[in-house]
Amino acid sequence: MKVVGKPLAKVDAAAKVTGRAIYADDMLPARTLHCRILRSPHPHARIVSIDTSAARRIPGVVAVITGSDLPVKFGILPVTQDERALEHEKVRYVGDPIAAVAATEEEIAAAACDAIAVEYEVLEPVMSIEAALAIPKDERIQDYGGPNNIHKFVSLEFGDVDGGFARADNVREDVFFFQGNTHLPMEQHSAVATYIDGRVTLWSSTQVVHYVHRALAKVLELPMNRIRVIGAAHGGGFGGKTDPFAHEIIVAKLAMLTGRPVKCTLTREEVFYAHRGRHPVLMWIKTGVTADGRISAMHFRSALDGGAYGSYGVASTFYTGALQTVTYDIPAYRFEGCRVFTNKPPCGPKRGHGTPQPRFALELHLEKLAHDLGLDPVELKRRNFVKPNTRTVNWLRVTSCGLEECTDRVIKASAFHQRKRFFGRGMGFAISSYLSGAGTAIYWNDMPHSEVQIKVDRGGVTAFCGAMDIGQGSDSVLATIVAEELGLQPADIRLVTADTDTTPIDLGSYSSRVTFMAGNAALEAARKMRALLVEAVAAKTGAEASAIDVSEARVGDCSFEEASVLAEARFGTLTTAGSYTPPKIAGPYKGSGVGPSPAYSYSACVVDLDADARTGLIHVNKIWIAHDVGRAINPLLVEGQVEGSVYMGLGEALMEEQVFRKGLHKWPSMLEYKSPTFLDMPEVETFIVETNDPEGPYGAKEAGQGPLLPVPPALCSAVYDALGVWIDEIPVSPEKVTEALRRKEKGEPPRYGPPRFPSIPYPEAIKVQPPPKDFDAAAATI
Amino acid sequence: MKNEITRDVERVVLALDVNGEARQLLVAVHKTLLEVLREDLQLTGTKHGCELGECGTCTVLIDGRPELSCLSLPIQLQGRAITTVEGMASGSELHPLQTAFAELGAAQCGYCTPGILLSARALLEENARPSRDEIREALAGNLCRCTGYTKILQAIELAAERMR
Numbered sequence: 004m005k006v007v008g009k010p011l012a013k014v015d016a017a018a019k020v021t022g023r024a025i026y027a028d029d030m031l032p033a034r035t036l037h038c039r040i041l042r043s044p045h046p047h048a049r050i051v052s053i054d055t056s057a058a059r060r061i062p063g064v065v066a067v068i069t070g071s072d073l074p075v076k077f078g079i080l081p082v083t084q085d086e087r088a089l090e091h092e093k094v095r096y097v098g099d100p101i102a103a104v105a106a107t108e109e110e111i112a113a114a115a116c117d118a119i120a121v122e123y124e125v126l127e128p129v130m131s132i133e134a135a136l137a138i139p140k141d142e143r144i145q146d147y148g149g150p151n152n153i154h155k156f157v158s159l160e161f162g163d164v165d166g167g168f169a170r171a172d173n174v175r176e177d178v179f180f181f182q183g184n185t186h187l188p189m190e191q192h193s194a195v196a197t198y199i200d201g202r203v204t205l206w207s208s209t210q211v212v213h214y215v216h217r218a219l220a221k222v223l224e225l226p227m228n229r230i231r232v233i234g235a236a237h238g239g240g241f242g243g244k245t246d247p248f249a250h251e252i253i254v255a256k257l258a259m260l261t262g263r264p265v266k267c268t269l270t271r272e273e274v275f276y277a278h279r280g281r282h283p284v285l286m287w288i289k290t291g292v293t294a295d296g297r298i299s300a301m302h303f304r305s306a307l308d309g310g311a312y313g314s315y316g317v318a319s320t321f322y323t324g325a326l327q328t329v330t331y332d333i334p335a336y337r338f339e340g341c342r343v344f345t346n347k348p349p350c351g352p353k354r355g356h357g358t359p360q361p362r363f364a365l366e367l368h369l370e371k372l373a374h375d376l377g378l379d380p381v382e383l384k385r386r387n388f389v390k391p392n393t394r395t396v397n398w399l400r401v402t403s404c405g406l407e408e409c410t411d412r413v414i415k416a417s418a419f420h421q422r423k424r425f426f427g428r429g430m431g432f433a434i435s436s437y438l439s440g441a442g443t444a445i446y447w448n449d450m451p452h453s454e455v456q457i458k459v460d461r462g463g464v465t466a467f468c469g470a471m472d473i474g475q476g477s478d479s480v481l482a483t484i485v486a487e488e489l490g491l492q493p494a495d496i497r498l499v500t501a502d503t504d505t506t507p508i509d510l511g512s513y514s515s516r517v518t519f520m521a522g523n524a525a526l527e528a529a530r531k532m533r534a535l536l537v538e539a540v541a542a543k544t545g546a547e548a549s550a551i552d553v554s555e556a557r558v559g560d561c562s563f564e565e566a567s568v569l570a571e572a573r574f575g576t577l578t579t580a581g582s583y584t585p586p587k588i589a590g591p592y593k594g595s596g597v598g599p600s601p602a603y604s605y606s607a608c609v610v611d612l613d614a615d616a617r618t619g620l621i622h623v624n625k626i627w628i629a630h631d632v633g634r635a636i637n638p639l640l641v642e643g644q645v646e647g648s649v650y651m652g653l654g655e656a657l658m659e660e661q662v663f664r665k666g667l668h669k670w671p672s673m674l675e676y677k678s679p680t681f682l683d684m685p686e687v688e689t690f691i692v693e694t695n696d697p698e699g700p701y702g703a704k705e706a707g708q709g710p711l712l713p714v715p716p717a718l719c720s721a722v723y724d725a726l727g728v729w730i731d732e733i734p735v736s737p738e739k740v741t742e743a744l745r746r747k748e749k750g751e752p753p754r755y756g757p758p759r760f761p762s763i764p765y766p767e768a769i770k771v772q773p774p775p776k777d778f779d780a781a782a783a784t785i
Numbered sequence: 786m787k788n789e790i791t792r793d794v795e796r797v798v799l800a801l802d803v804n805g806e807a808r809q810l811l812v813a814v815h816k817t818l819l820e821v822l823r824e825d826l827q828l829t830g831t832k833h834g835c836e837l838g839e840c841g842t843c844t845v846l847i848d849g850r851p852e853l854s855c856l857s858l859p860i861q862l863q864g865r866a867i868t869t870v871e872g873m874a875s876g877s878e879l880h881p882l883q884t885a886f887a888e889l890g891a892a893q894c895g896y897c898t899p900g901i902l903l904s905a906r907a908l909l910e911e912n913a914r915p916s917r918d919e920i921r922e923a924l925a926g927n928l929c930r931c932t933g934y935t936k937i938l939q940a941i942e943l944a945a946e947r948m949r
């Protein structure tokens with residue numbers, strides 16, 4: 004390997020460090036109009052009337068639109084098309100968009116929004132999971148789902164759960180709560196649209212140009228070939244720019260109406276309300292273990308506070324129950340999940356999508372079980388680790404699995420078992436797993452999930468792919484793979500990415516799918532191109548094709564340029580294509596589509612901290628993290644993803660929370676919404692573990708999300724280690740710690756967390772037979 | 786609070802020294818330096834994350850000291866030396882901080898990078914040998930959501946070493 008595995012600078016590094024990269028808000032085409040959106044001040048209300056006449060009279064206002072201009076509903080999932088770009092009947096959270104103005108200046112647009120008179124009939128807001136489960140005082144938030152404000156139920160049972168519990172020597176139940184939090188990308192969402200010759204072009208800070216393309220076509224009622232979506236340089240997403248957003252549709256509509264470019268950049272406050280972040284999840288978990296510390300059955304319940312709309316919520320709900328089995332061998336498993344609507348900004352996918360919450364619960368719960376049994380928690384977990392090349396009880400296919408090695412690395416490096424025990428100092432351990440891309444597409448189809456084209460001519464090599472680099476380095480991964488196969492350097496490869504007009508499809512930067520899927524597509528396209536070059540050189544020089552080495556900018560005895568001239572003369576235009584379609588590995592049951600992935604990454608983590616019993620303050624000293632990435636295509640970028648994930652996990656564990664008072668966000672600013680600064684971030688020691696996945700490109704798996712997952716539970720275990728109290732609720736604020744200590748002193752259970760799990764009318768579980776014992780786990784596709 | 790528009794916005798002629806160039810422009814008196822840089826001078830390398838003085842993304846140097854451009858009024862800055870990320874390289878040669886950030890992967894999405902580069906440059910000009918804690922202290926006002934800060938710290942240390 005010449006470039007794969009090397010810590011090379013990112014291909015866009017120079018553009019990023021010089022300020023040359025053009026983000027959406029940096030664009031200002033001539034005659035651009037500025038758009039501002041009027042948003043609901045009420046969490047729940049019917050719209051009686053909207054009067055825009057005063058706004059229209061303001062000089063400088065060019066267009067004003069309301070819901071009747073954009074009546075078609077959209078939504079990221081086909082089953083929940085419940086959003087409108089502008090609502091004209093009912094608003095469901097503070098921040099729901101109602102009207103939009105395009106004006107010559109942003110201040111004029113803002114003033115015009117204030118001049119719009121909206122008459123509301125205020126309805127009782129539903130602000131908690133408990134309230135959503137109850138009969139609504141006025142009316143339901145959405146007119147689908149139910150009973151009450153329940154959006155979605157999931158109820159699945161794999162194997163003989165009752166039998167498993169009967170077999171157990173020890174059974175334990177716990178309740179946990181993971182507070183919601185938000186992505187807080189440094190870049191505020193922004194979009195610019197033009198309408199020229201009957202075609203809409205939209206530049207946006209999106210993670211998924213394709214889904215924005217689809218939503219625009221639907222709502223604007225234009226064929227997709229009349230719309231072009233281009234991903235501008237991206238200022239951070241973390242899942243928060245994965246839905247199609249109202250402002251993207253609005254600027255396109257306003258551009259169509261005015262014939263001028265229209266730009267909308269959300270204010271930071273609006274970004275907090277746009278949200279789509281981490282669901283608050285209440286969880287109940289019950290596990291049976293035999294005397295030798297083996298899990299015999301598990302029952303997991305989740306209740307997700309979804310906010311006002313569907314977003315990715317159906318998938319999020321499934322995800323709260325899907326991946327427990329991918330780290331631990333659970334022979335019988337029941338999962339009951341439920342998502343409710345509340346009058347808050349919609350929740351959706353944030354780094355780890357639906358899985359950090361159950362991972363937090365599962366890891367802490369097993370920790371407690373180990374204490375019950377008098378076992379070392381690391382040992383208890385190890386006894387139940389899944390093995391490579393197996394099928395889980397819920398039919399998930401596990402291939403490469405580096406759990407053991409990850410655990411070894413962090414346990415050894417941190418001297419976990421040799422740690423000095425004294426009050427106020429603690430260490431905690433946790434593991435996790437995440438997808439390398441979802442195995443099924445968001446909308447049902449049989450087409451590839453990623454496609455790459457390569458063109459070689461006298462100007463060099465260009466690779467085309469719809470993938471969107473959101474800072475994680477997907478452009479660099481593509482360039483590295485193409486360069487490796489063609490014997491070049493990544494900087495030699497020109498890239499055209501994330502443009503629906505010029506690039507073949509890629510489903511976008513979410514679910515940690517790009518390295519695996521676009522990487523495999525790039526590998527196929529590059530290998531085909533390499534074969535053409537080799538064949539041409541072989542024909543010219545008489546050398547055996549198999550003896551021709553492609554490296555160091557040479558193809559056998561020819562320079563790369565000479566080889567490309569020979570090949571173009573021989574074959575005509577030199578283009579090749581590759582695509583990637585995940586294997587059909589989902590289990591034979593309804594709802595099996597969420598959870599399967601062509602490969603799972605694994606992580607293990609140890610947190611070392613000081614906890615002050617007097618103040619409840621926690622100071623993290625160091626974090627060790629090992630991540631099974633399969634193969635690091637660029638170790639520098641993998642480390643960056645791991646460190647960034649750990650950082651974000653630590654923020655969620657210690658301070659980040661998205662909470663509301665009477666429908667209003669309590670802290671919609673970067674000062675009040677606490678996130679870790681340079682001063683809060685401890686030293687992180689990263690170990691890259693390579694298990695060489697059989698299906699990943701060069702063996703690679705994901706790195707961008709998985710390493711977040713073990714941090715919150717490892718931190719809480721460390722708090723227990725330090726102070727002897729369990730904090731069963733994220734984030735671990737000083738008040739929770741001191742309250743738990745106070746309870747401990749009073750002789751109450753030494754714990755802070757939700758007292759109970761509500762009674763939820765889950766439907767009867769669908770019983771699913773686990774895969775047969777002799778099932779060829781690794782190879783089988785269904 | 787309602788937004789108001791006064792039709793007759795007062796405009797002033799400003800003489801600004803930006804990256805060593807004397808620039809004259811006519812702008813609305815209430816515009817922030819951030820707006821003037823980005824909108825009137827097309828220096829879009831300076832980014833913003835809040836426009837309220839809370840994130841550090843919009844940091845520029847004024848007479849060599851880091852300042853938040855979203856809170857600065859250009860009318861008060863005439864005669865002062867304003868440096869933005871566009872002014873960091875000399876010609877096509879990158880500043881050692883820029884090179885180190887690129888080499889070590891200290892810029893992921895790159896959105897916080899211009900502000901952090903400028904804060905770091907101010908630090909290194911004052912203190913050629915900062916300890917890690919001194920770097921943390923100097924950069925505590927610059928948020929980054931991507932990197933977890935580790936690679937940024939390493940890159941600043943590498944640049945400091947090369948600059949000595």
Ligand code: FES
Nearest residue numbers: 836839840841855
């Ligand atoms: S933009 Fe956030 S501090 Fe200026």
Ligand code: FES
Nearest residue numbers: 893894929930931
């Ligand atoms: S690199 Fe993305 S915010 Fe710092």
